[in-house]
Amino acid sequence: MQLEGKVALITGAASGIGLEIARHFAREGAKVGIADLNLAAAQTAAESIKHDYGGAAVAIGMDVTDETQVEAGVERLAELYDGIDVLVSNAGIQIIDALVDLSLGQWKKLLAIHLDGAFLTTRATMRDMIRTGRGGTILYMGSVHSHEASPLKAPYVTAKHGLLGLAKVVAKEGAAHGIRANVLCPGFVRTPLVDQQLPEQAKELGISEQDVIRTVMLKDTVDGEFTTTDDVARVAVFLAAFPTAALTGQSITISHGWHMQ
Structure with a gap:
């Protein structure tokens, strides 16, 4: 199994792409932390993973924009399983509106979840990876919109572009500690x-x-x-298991050819 003995924190993992990644990680031997704003849904997801794969899974209630909740959730998972090896920063929302009609509140809300959430979970897990000395992998859920633009999605496109920059900085700063960072860029799922x-x-x-x-x-x-959730989860497993910094600071597009680099 490719992730045997690894501990992974996955945000927004009670449903959708995050849940599919959690299932694939568990199937490959990882212990998974299912972090989600909806704790009840996270608990259901964790129980289903334990039932289906016989692995270790724990639900963590987490608002990724809340510094206290992020720190507490990361600390709990690290204490429970003796450190964290993989972060999948997946939590996100979408807002559809023309730029001229978009409110400042909507703009700030989306950027906070995608970018503040990525920053807070990255900082907390990097600190733990450095503490354990095991290094690790940080994966961000980008999008084809990390490279392309579409009408009606100004904050989303801005946030997804921003994750590319964050991943590159993490790749540079994390290298000395064996920490890699990459961005998954799905098409429409x-x-x-x-x-x-x-x-x-x-x-x-x-x-x-x-x-x-x-x-x-x-x-x-x-x-x-x-693009399917299975498509994305397979690439997430590949990147989480990749053993060297030959793949770091990169974005991997999973889009049935929509965007080609």
Whole structure:
């Protein structure tokens, strides 16, 4: 198993991509911390992972924008399993609105979850990785929108671009301690977050939801297919298990050819 003996903290892991990554990590032998704003959902996810894979999983209630909650959650997981080896900073939201109609509150809310959350969880887990001397891997959930832009997504595109810069700094500062950092950049994944966007974009663009899928979301893929949570989780396992700094400070696009570097 590729992650045997590793301890992973995954934020936003009670559902969607985060949960799929947690399942794949557990299948590969990792002990997983399911961190989520919804503690009840995190507990359900942790129990399902223990039942399905017989591994170790613990639910952690965490608002990633709350410094106290992040510090406490990281400390709890590190104490429970003797350190943390992998962070997957996955928690995020989406807001669909034209830039000229976007409120400052909406802008700050999205950036706080994506960027403040990434910073706080990174700082806490890096400190633990340095303390244990084991090094580790930090993975950020970016997006094709870390490289591209779309209408109606100003704060999201800004945040996802920002994660590239954070990963590069972590790769530089973490190298001396054996800490690597990379960014996963999926295309459109059919999760509740994307399903929520369909009527919003259809309304804003004046087209049907099916036309949003066909002419907006998947028009530049090579096969007209959504990226799947399984696609993303497989790449996350690969990067979490990669043993050297040959892969650090990089972004890996998982998009059925939508974005090609």
